[in-house]
Amino acid sequence: MAAPNFRFTHYDLKPQRAGTTIEVTLSAVNNVRLMTATNFQRFTERLDFKYVGGVAKRSPIRLVIPENGHWHLIVDMEGHNGLAESSVKLIAAPANALSQKQAS
Template identity: 75%
Template structure:
């Protein structure tokens, strides 16, 4: 199994509810990618994968979890000068938020 040929930092967010805000702080421009467990697996195998986020030019970056499930954040230096120092904070979804019906 090959790995991405650039450095990255991985955060396993475990199970998160839809609407939860993921706040990522960085000390340099890097890519911030929020992805599901199957997409993280594809990322580590250097296959096509889907994610929310992209190039983070400002810190902190806030991303909303679109659906309940097991989520991962990857901060990576692909296309940038070096790997940023990063920190992730999980901000709980508002308690009064209505769960959207399954589609």
């Protein structure tokens, strides 16, 4: 796998349930991208990929897992001055999230 030509921090979130909240704390403005395993592979191969998130101008930022599946979180410096220090906390999905859309 060829890595992108900018620095990033990768968090393998493992399989997660829809509705789980990801809380990301950053030391500076960076991009925060939540993506499926397939899209993470595309990211590492420098192909087009889809993600939830974008430029995080405040901290902490919270993203919600949209569907059950294996998820990855990337914090990257593309377009910014440097790679931020980061930490990630998972907040379990509410019990009623079980009825949400299942991963295919």
